[in-house]
Amino acid sequence: MITREELKDFKEQRRNLIERKKDEFVRNSLLSDEFLEMLEKNKKPMDLLMSYYKCAIMEIETKFKVLNQEYSLQYDKNPIESIKTRVKSYDSLLRKIRNKNIPLTLDSIEKNITDIAGVRVICSFPDDIYEIAESFLNQDDITLVEKKDYIENPKPSGYRSLHLIVQGFRYQSGKTSKNGYDCTSSYFLAKYKEACDS
Numbered sequence: 352m353i354t355r356e357e358l359k360d361f362k363e364q365r366r367n368l369i370e371r372k373k374d375e376f377v378r379n380s381l382l383s384d385e386f387l388e389m390l391e392k393n394k395k396p397m398d399l400l401m402s403y404y405k406c407a408i409m410e411i412e413t414k415f416k417v418l419n420q421e422y423s424l425q426y427d428k429n430p431i432e433s434i435k436t437r438v439k440s441y442d443s444l445l446r447k448i449r450n451k452n453i454p455l456t457l458d459s460i461e462k463n464i465t466d467i468a469g470v471r472v473i474c475s476f477p478d479d480i481y482e483i484a485e486s487f488l489n490q491d492d493i494t495l496v497e498k499k500d501y502i503e504n505p506k507p508s509g510y511r512s513l514h515l516i517v518q519g520f521r522y523q524s525g526k527t528s529k530n531g532y533d534c535t536s537s538y539f540l541a542k543y544k545e546a547c548d549s
Contacts, residue, residue, distance in 0.1 A: 400457055401438060404468035407519065408436045411470045418486050430479035435471040465516050477502050480513050494518045
């Protein structure tokens with residue numbers, strides 16, 4: 352029969368063995384020269400791709416701020432309450448690549464993942480969302496790729512929002528090319544009810 356002390360020693364030895372094996376794997380696989388060279392080779396293009404999306408977000412955010420200012424001057428109203436932006440983190444992006452089972456190439460990432468960059472525009476009223484979205488889409492350098500209207504057709508959870516996936520022009524280093532980015536114009540039911548109840 353094994354005593355408690357022997358069992359405790361056995362568990363400790365097993366834990367130490369697992370830690371050593373894990374450390375060996377990391378050193379031999381993840382820190383190998385080949386792996387580090389592969390990371391270095393692919394990091395720069397990925398950083399460049401992400402910088403395009405960061406620039407796209409700045410551009411989209413500016414467009415919405417300008418629209419809000421125009422509405423303020425022309426119609427004496429500010430339909431946009433707030434604007435929030437984000438670029439997917441590397442780990443979130445890698446998880447999505449894994450979950451969608453797409454090849455780990457920049458071209459494939461750009462073609463298959465439409466929400467690398469996101470802009471959320473929050474308005475109090477649904478009519479404001481549609482009006483702002485129309486003004487936004489009427490701009491020469493914006494092309495609508497896909498529209499999902501969860502205001503007209505709310506999700507079962509009650510989530511209401513207008514999602515626009517748009518494509519715009521990328522200006523960088525004197526070059527112009529098409530670049531897709533996700534623009535989400537959101538509307539929150541609770542905020543609308545609150546405004547209606549007062």
